[in-house]
Amino acid sequence: MISNNTSKSVIRLHVNGESHDVIIRFADTLLHTLREQLGLTGAKRSCENGDCGACTVLINGEPMHSCLSLTIEQIDQTITTIEGLEDSSIKQAFVSHWAIQCGYCTPGFILNCHALKARHPDAEEEVIEEWMQSNLCRCTGYQEIKEAVKAVLQEENTLLNETKNTLD
Ligand code: FES
Ligand code: FES
Numbered sequence: 051m052i053s054n055n056t057s058k059s060v061i062r063l064h065v066n067g068e069s070h071d072v073i074i075r076f077a078d079t080l081l082h083t084l085r086e087q088l089g090l091t092g093a094k095r096s097c098e099n100g101d102c103g104a105c106t107v108l109i110n111g112e113p114m115h116s117c118l119s120l121t122i123e124q125i126d127q128t129i130t131t132i133e134g135l136e137d138s139s140i141k142q143a144f145v146s147h148w149a150i151q152c153g154y155c156t157p158g159f160i161l162n163c164h165a166l167k168a169r170h171p172d173a174e175e176e177v178i179e180e181w182m183q184s185n186l187c188r189c190t191g192y193q194e195i196k197e198a199v200k201a202v203l204q205e206e207n208t209l210l211n212e213t214k215n216t217l218d
Pocket of ligand 2: 145149150151152153154155186187188189191210
């Protein structure tokens with residue numbers, strides 16, 4: 051924490067590879083700070099209750115609902131939003147598989163997919179479905195989203211196998 055008075059504090063956040071000093075109240079959510087102070091509107095405000103996943107960001111690589119995460123708890127954490135996601139192959143897969151309709155849920159799904167790829171690149175359909183349950187799509191494009199996620203994991207597995215064969 052850099053400074054504080056009774057109602058507000060200045061803290062430093064690490065977001066998308068950059069450090070930002072932000073003025074917060076103790077009750078501010080990370081979603082609020084990202085959108086209102088840093089102008090990062092990729093994390094969407096929707097239920098604000100942990101139910102929909104539209105606000106998903108990565109905190110130290112783990113998908114988290116930023117509407118339920120207090121900003122004050124993010125000091126020294128590494129935060130990634132859709133604006134900072136470098137893995138464009140996931141974005142491309144969502145486009146190629148028509149997994150975007152209104153797009154409101156898409157950043158959350160993409161960040162969740164990124165974490166799934168890192169944690170379970172060999173995930174079977176059941177695991178994919180379970181993993182994606184934390185995100186809702188009001189346009190109900192679940193089949194297309196699932197196909198996009200499967201394509202991402204398939205590509206990752208092909209790459210991993212090729213690397214393994216080269217090293218063997
Ligand atoms: S806005 Fe955070 S889970 Fe719905
Ligand atoms: S694409 Fe519209 S909510 Fe998912």
